[in-house]
Amino acid sequence: MSPYKLQRADNLKIFFVNFSDIDGRFDPLYYYSVNNLDIVNNTHYPVKKLSEVIEMQRGRFGHRPRNDPRFYDGEYPFIQTGDIVRASQTNGNITYSQTLNELGLKTSRLFDKPVVVITIAANIGDTAILDYPACFPYSLIGMTPKSGELSLEYINLYFKFIKGYLENLAGW
Template sequence: MSWTNVTVGDAFDFVRNGKSIKQSKEVDGLPITRIETIADRIVDPARVGYAGLNEAGNEQWLLRNGDILFSHINSVDHIGKCAIYEGVPEKLLHGMNLLALRPGRLLHPKFAYYALSHDRFRARLLPFVNKAVNQASVSTTNLKTLEIPLPHLAEQKRIAAILDKADQLRQKRRQAIALLDSLTQSIFLEMFGDPVSNPKGWQWSKLGEIGNLDRGVSKHRPRNDPRLLGGAHPLIQTGDVSNSSGYIRAFRSTYSDLGLSQSKMWPAGTLCITIAANIASTGILTFPACFPDSVVGFSSSRPGMSQYVRVWMSFLKKTLETIAPAVAQKNINLAILRELDIPLPSAESLRKFNLAMDQLAIEQEKSRLQKQNSGVLFASLQHRAFSGQL
């Protein structure tokens, strides 16, 4: 059965920006969408703004079930991100810097959402993206000219139902990983108590006294060319640490330099701590690597200490972000890290904690593989769906 292609401007009743008004995070009136409301490709009621607005006089800005929010002003990587409004929160106003697209009568909302989320649509969108410093945008006029496939309504509903099931599987895998990640702090609290109040009376020490802390080398920069003299060495950057979920198992960049000595390489088992950008993110190296001076390496002769410090620092992250001075970006220094007070549990307690963390890491890896497989399945189904093969 043949499909037709229609422009976004024809398929949707309207494509428009939201109400322009200064927002705050203080709960006052109806919630209003912000760019971060759809950061995770869902409408997140915890990431909204407020401006003391009521329904009266703002009816035109109230979202309806099936409306699609589309990010048209963002970094290039996030341009085109979208989410479908499905009634949560119950009443939600459409704010500036996200477009709202209301599907027409011949367009099933969930099918429209998956069509706009597909790689093919993004490939058509990218040539129209206007790039600027730290931000990019696409105009409503250009967006309306792009085409999406339009099978008959019954076929749209069938395809959307199949993709919904595959997407639900992805969401479950993601939730399972989040649950396992939250168990890390729970295990710590159960075994050692609160790391700030130290209710179990563990001995206090300074972080700089229980191990070695040192920054990476400032000249480390991505080269990604193994043909350079000296060979290619794994280069761990702040993003690799922030996205590591505790263990750094992969890298995106390499560093090549004839004079790169082993003294500049950190061994597997080193705890990496970010001191700029996403402050106090941590990850344990699973392979030897080097890193720039925005990352600090921690190592200790005491068995199991890196794992303990990794989880301990997760409780201090917000505090460190608060005290970090902001210049071009927030950062902390070695002196701050070395002077942090840390409670020291017994060697036996550390041994039991590390065993628990090792077991948890195995379950986390299993869940991540399952998430990866469910993502591959979804991508395959989505490709087949919009190629008319599903």
């Protein structure tokens, strides 16, 4: 393979990396923001990736069709995207109208400790704090701090603050 030849390329705007040298996600916006934003350069606090401070787990409900009545009307709350949107808009508690039974629980995931729940389908970036054990589908992600550096309340407010940015990334 012959070397690349670029004409009139600005060395500050372009660089090459061998694919085998990339460890993890290669995200140019992350590197740009870490190196070029005034808010990052002017802080004495360490700047970290979200993945370093927040554990994220997608909800799960694997059975199709989703509305199969064999999985519902049990004791486990089953949170839906609309439930998070309503709670996010009112800064209120998450309410639910569906429950899973033992068979439904086997195809889902029970979140048994408090988490910030964020919507990633239909609505992007709506958040609320779930403070009781519940299940939810793939369209929601549960987030918890990895250490004592962040609180659930901070994570919730942070994602509310960047909701417009997330919508733009999603193409809304």
